[in-house]
Amino acid sequence: MPLDRDHLIGKQALMLLLQPEYKLPKELADLGWRCCKGKVGSMDAQKVVAAVETAAKNQGMIEHQLYREAHALYHGILEALSGVTRGNNQLGTVLRTVGLTFSIVRGNPYKDKREGEWLAVALYGTIGAPVKGLEHETIGLGINHI
Amino acid sequence: MPLDRDHLIGKQALMLLLQPEYKLPKELADLGWRCCKGKVGSMDAQKVVAAVETAAKNQGMIEHQLYREAHALYHGILEALSGVTRGNNQLGTVLRTVGLTFSIVRGNPYKDKREGEWLAVALYGTIGAPVKGLEHETIGLGINHI
Amino acid sequence: MPLDRDHLIGKQALMLLLQPEYKLPKELADLGWRCCKGKVGSMDAQKVVAAVETAAKNQGMIEHQLYREAHALYHGILEALSGVTRGNNQLGTVLRTVGLTFSIVRGNPYKDKREGEWLAVALYGTIGAPVKGLEHETIGLGINHI
Amino acid sequence: MPLDRDHLIGKQALMLLLQPEYKLPKELADLGWRCCKGKVGSMDAQKVVAAVETAAKNQGMIEHQLYREAHALYHGILEALSGVTRGNNQLGTVLRTVGLTFSIVRGNPYKDKREGEWLAVALYGTIGAPVKGLEHETIGLGINHI
Amino acid sequence: MPLDRDHLIGKQALMLLLQPEYKLPKELADLGWRCCKGKVGSMDAQKVVAAVETAAKNQGMIEHQLYREAHALYHGILEALSGVTRGNNQLGTVLRTVGLTFSIVRGNPYKDKREGEWLAVALYGTIGAPVKGLEHETIGLGINHI
Amino acid sequence: MPLDRDHLIGKQALMLLLQPEYKLPKELADLGWRCCKGKVGSMDAQKVVAAVETAAKNQGMIEHQLYREAHALYHGILEALSGVTRGNNQLGTVLRTVGLTFSIVRGNPYKDKREGEWLAVALYGTIGAPVKGLEHETIGLGINHI
Numbered sequence: 001m002p003l004d005r006d007h008l009i010g011k012q013a014l015m016l017l018l019q020p021e022y023k024l025p026k027e028l029a030d031l032g033w034r035c036c037k038g039k040v041g042s043m044d045a046q047k048v049v050a051a052v053e054t055a056a057k058n059q060g061m062i063e064h065q066l067y068r069e070a071h072a073l074y075h076g077i078l079e080a081l082s083g084v085t086r087g088n089n090q091l092g093t094v095l096r097t098v099g100l101t102f103s104i105v106r107g108n109p110y111k112d113k114r115e116g117e118w119l120a121v122a123l124y125g126t127i128g129a130p131v132k133g134l135e136h137e138t139i140g141l142g143i144n145h146i
Numbered sequence: 147m148p149l150d151r152d153h154l155i156g157k158q159a160l161m162l163l164l165q166p167e168y169k170l171p172k173e174l175a176d177l178g179w180r181c182c183k184g185k186v187g188s189m190d191a192q193k194v195v196a197a198v199e200t201a202a203k204n205q206g207m208i209e210h211q212l213y214r215e216a217h218a219l220y221h222g223i224l225e226a227l228s229g230v231t232r233g234n235n236q237l238g239t240v241l242r243t244v245g246l247t248f249s250i251v252r253g254n255p256y257k258d259k260r261e262g263e264w265l266a267v268a269l270y271g272t273i274g275a276p277v278k279g280l281e282h283e284t285i286g287l288g289i290n291h292i
Numbered sequence: 293m294p295l296d297r298d299h300l301i302g303k304q305a306l307m308l309l310l311q312p313e314y315k316l317p318k319e320l321a322d323l324g325w326r327c328c329k330g331k332v333g334s335m336d337a338q339k340v341v342a343a344v345e346t347a348a349k350n351q352g353m354i355e356h357q358l359y360r361e362a363h364a365l366y367h368g369i370l371e372a373l374s375g376v377t378r379g380n381n382q383l384g385t386v387l388r389t390v391g392l393t394f395s396i397v398r399g400n401p402y403k404d405k406r407e408g409e410w411l412a413v414a415l416y417g418t419i420g421a422p423v424k425g426l427e428h429e430t431i432g433l434g435i436n437h438i
Numbered sequence: 439m440p441l442d443r444d445h446l447i448g449k450q451a452l453m454l455l456l457q458p459e460y461k462l463p464k465e466l467a468d469l470g471w472r473c474c475k476g477k478v479g480s481m482d483a484q485k486v487v488a489a490v491e492t493a494a495k496n497q498g499m500i501e502h503q504l505y506r507e508a509h510a511l512y513h514g515i516l517e518a519l520s521g522v523t524r525g526n527n528q529l530g531t532v533l534r535t536v537g538l539t540f541s542i543v544r545g546n547p548y549k550d551k552r553e554g555e556w557l558a559v560a561l562y563g564t565i566g567a568p569v570k571g572l573e574h575e576t577i578g579l580g581i582n583h584i
Numbered sequence: 585m586p587l588d589r590d591h592l593i594g595k596q597a598l599m600l601l602l603q604p605e606y607k608l609p610k611e612l613a614d615l616g617w618r619c620c621k622g623k624v625g626s627m628d629a630q631k632v633v634a635a636v637e638t639a640a641k642n643q644g645m646i647e648h649q650l651y652r653e654a655h656a657l658y659h660g661i662l663e664a665l666s667g668v669t670r671g672n673n674q675l676g677t678v679l680r681t682v683g684l685t686f687s688i689v690r691g692n693p694y695k696d697k698r699e700g701e702w703l704a705v706a707l708y709g710t711i712g713a714p715v716k717g718l719e720h721e722t723i724g725l726g727i728n729h730i
Numbered sequence: 731m732p733l734d735r736d737h738l739i740g741k742q743a744l745m746l747l748l749q750p751e752y753k754l755p756k757e758l759a760d761l762g763w764r765c766c767k768g769k770v771g772s773m774d775a776q777k778v779v780a781a782v783e784t785a786a787k788n789q790g791m792i793e794h795q796l797y798r799e800a801h802a803l804y805h806g807i808l809e810a811l812s813g814v815t816r817g818n819n820q821l822g823t824v825l826r827t828v829g830l831t832f833s834i835v836r837g838n839p840y841k842d843k844r845e846g847e848w849l850a851v852a853l854y855g856t857i858g859a860p861v862k863g864l865e866h867e868t869i870g871l872g873i874n875h876i
């Protein structure tokens with residue numbers, strides 16, 4: 001049941017964002033792990049959610065016909081967004097904007113095969129006033145069973 | 147005023163946690179950037195706050211005689227904790243525990259020298275039930291001017 | 293993919309609490325749906341979480357060796373608790389107490405078999421000052437895929 | 439001062455939503471209890487608030503010329519909405535929508551006549567992505583003195 | 585229905601805290617307005633709630649046998665506490681403490697007599713680390729119909 | 731390091747709002763303290779933020795070319811807004827509006843000169859339904875080092 005320290009799904013999602021050239025280790029790809037990346041900049045929190053959902057569907061990260069997969073992804077995104085906004089999920093409504101890259105990783109981070117697949121959603125970039133340069137970095141990570 | 151993409155203070159704080167062997171680049175150290183790392187595991191959110199504050203003082207990350215520095219650090223910690231808890235800062239009170247490493251980086255991430263010093267506080271580790279293995283990864287980052 | 297209006301898992305969980313004599317319809321039991329009920333009164337939010345988790349394990353609602361099931365349950369409980377506390381998950385720390393009954397229902401509320409199993413956690417009872425009678429009713433419902 | 443277990447105002451409001459044919463018991467109607475029901479579907483949280491307020495005024499649940507009654511109702515609605523959204527009152531801004539029925543009940547749920555009138559606002563229905571079928575049930579209840 | 589600009593109940597509660605010698609204007613006292621003041625310092629949010637509740641009862645600000653009055657006061661206190669903590673009601677659990685004075689004012693701030701009595705709860709003082717001097721000012725105000 | 735009880739920056743900001751004729755004491759002006767005031771009414775939280783930011787820039791309260799000053803102000807505004815909204819920063823999205831006056835004060839409230847400058851942002855006025863008269867008072871205060 002413990003996490004496999006070599007299969008940390010959150011760390012993989014974060015490394016994909018922090019190091020542009022980073023690739024999912026071959027060992028994980030061989031185990032069937034999948035990942036995708038994208039970008040989104042907006043003052044609308046809903047556009048951040050939509051961008052991640054769209055990428056996940058288009059790149060086959062989830063079986064989007066199944067609500068259970070869309071539901072797992074949605075809560076993962078909201079948890080990541082909570083980190084980015086430090087709790088309130090508010091962007092333009094409190095006069096701030098984000099420029100983010102996002103990654104999604106799908107795989108089983110546990111030693112026990114029965115734990116099945118999990119999803120990590122990571123967001124990293126800048127948050128600040130809608131004025132160039134008035135911004136600092138921000139990060140968020142959501143992890144859910146799928 | 148823009149962020150210097152080679153001087154990303156949040157990214158430095160995160161890399162220190164995600165790659166155990168990572169060191170602050172010499173270029174940044176030469177500019178006077180400082181950093182420290184530590185560990186804390188607890189069901190009490192206040193112990194997480196205390197562990198980071200204590201490390202910051204003991205390792206000279208802040209001038210702890212000055213409230214303005216302690217205040218900058220405190221809000222940075224709370225923002226990072228918000229990411230870890232996805233918004234509510236609650237651990238044992240909702241029956242969960244964390245095992246975290248933390249890092250603090252101090253330096254000026256902007257191109258303009260007048261932006262002065264900023265602080266990044268990063269937390270990374272696991273969160274879950276107070277039962278070994280019932281946990282997943284979590285991250286948080288707080289950034290503040292000091 | 294749509295919800296089956298005759299298989300509303302949340303409604304079942306709520307009816308189990310609102311009508312003491314209510315039983316899961318035979319049709320649902322025949323489909324393999326399971327449920328359990330219990331009681332908890334406390335000023336500690338963590339004891340509410342623990343009571344529901346313990347009942348779920350002891351009555352076989354989840355495979356407690358699997359973190360993915362414990363994780364699904366935990367987030368379901370926190371969502372229900374959020375309804376009870378109207379957002380902050382705080383009881384004794386803001387000087388209030390609850391007297392609750394809880395129910396858990398497990399089954400597939402969707403028309404599509406591939407949606408698999410979901411969990412509903414419902415909490416109903418009173419919330420108020422730690423003085424007999426100074427209280428009003430409260431409810432919460434959390435629903436998660438498992 | 440204790441709640442009268444036969445006069446549970448929250449339970450009445452919930453039963454009105456969970457069982458379409460449910461009617462306020464004659465005993466309560468004879469005591470002057472009043473209730474109303476309605477429907478609202480929206481991605482705008484403010485439309486949910488408006489729908490409940492409008493129904494309350496139009497159906498004489500509150501004396502809408504008095505702010506103290508409008509105030510009691512408003513906070514009751516927000517508490518119910520908090521249950522529906524599990525704490526953040528956000529719908530479209532985080533890319534989700536609701537399809538809800540609502541009920542309002544007005545009466546004295548306490549044994550002591552001096553407790554005067556109280557208001558229960560209940561919301562029940564579905565919450566999910568703005569795509570048919572990608573949704574699960576949700577509930578919320580707010581109770582306030584009036 | 586409009587607020588009477590000479591009968592601002594919140595302003596009265598705030599002035600009582602900000603100017604130690606301030607007294608409720610005779611005009612308001614003649615209309616039956618009442619007020620009380622007190623002090624509380626703690627790392628426990630529940631002790632702040634308890635201190636205000638106890639003062640309210642002991643000084644006859646509410647009819648504490650009636651839950652509707654205790655309920656009105658409780659929500660007023662929590663709203664004021666939310667201002668003091670800037671949203672999370674957390675003190676010691678996030679390693680901070682408060683030193684507060686509080687005031688309660690009861691009266692009708694509206695031009696229309698039918699608006700009846702309202703309650704204002706104000707909190708003012710300092711919040712910060714549990715170390716002398718590491719603190720800044722904070723305020724909160726809750727207003728409720730009673 | 732302690733607060734100077736004659737130099738309470740939050741109290742100054744509050745008095746500027748509560749007493750229209752109030753002026754910053756000459757002693758503080760002589761020490762270089764600065765202040766400004768303004769008004770804003772809106773259902774959009776972002777317009778409240780914008781109004782305070784614009785006044786601060788136009789009246790020289792911050793060096794708006796420096797992000798560290800804009801950042802200090804922004805977090806001060808959000809803390810004040812949190813008091814006004816009692817935690818959620820939501821106005822029109824939950825069908826309510828505000829009519830506020832605001833003040834900003836800049837100076838060093840501590841006995842130690844090394845504490846440097848701090849900023850207090852205060853908001854005071856009414857909050858309620860978008861209907862004249864359906865409103866009560868509200869206050870918020872944010873304090874930050876700059």
Ligand SMILES: [Mg+2]
Pocket residue numbers: 143282363367
């Ligand atoms: Mg989780």
Ligand SMILES: [Mg+2]
Pocket residue numbers: 136289801805
């Ligand atoms: Mg910031």
Ligand SMILES: [Mg+2]
Pocket residue numbers: 071075435574
């Ligand atoms: Mg959900």
Ligand SMILES: [Mg+2]
Pocket residue numbers: 428581655659
């Ligand atoms: Mg209540």
Ligand SMILES: [Mg+2]
Pocket residue numbers: 509513727866
């Ligand atoms: Mg109100």
Ligand SMILES: [Mg+2]
Pocket residue numbers: 217221720873
């Ligand atoms: Mg502070």
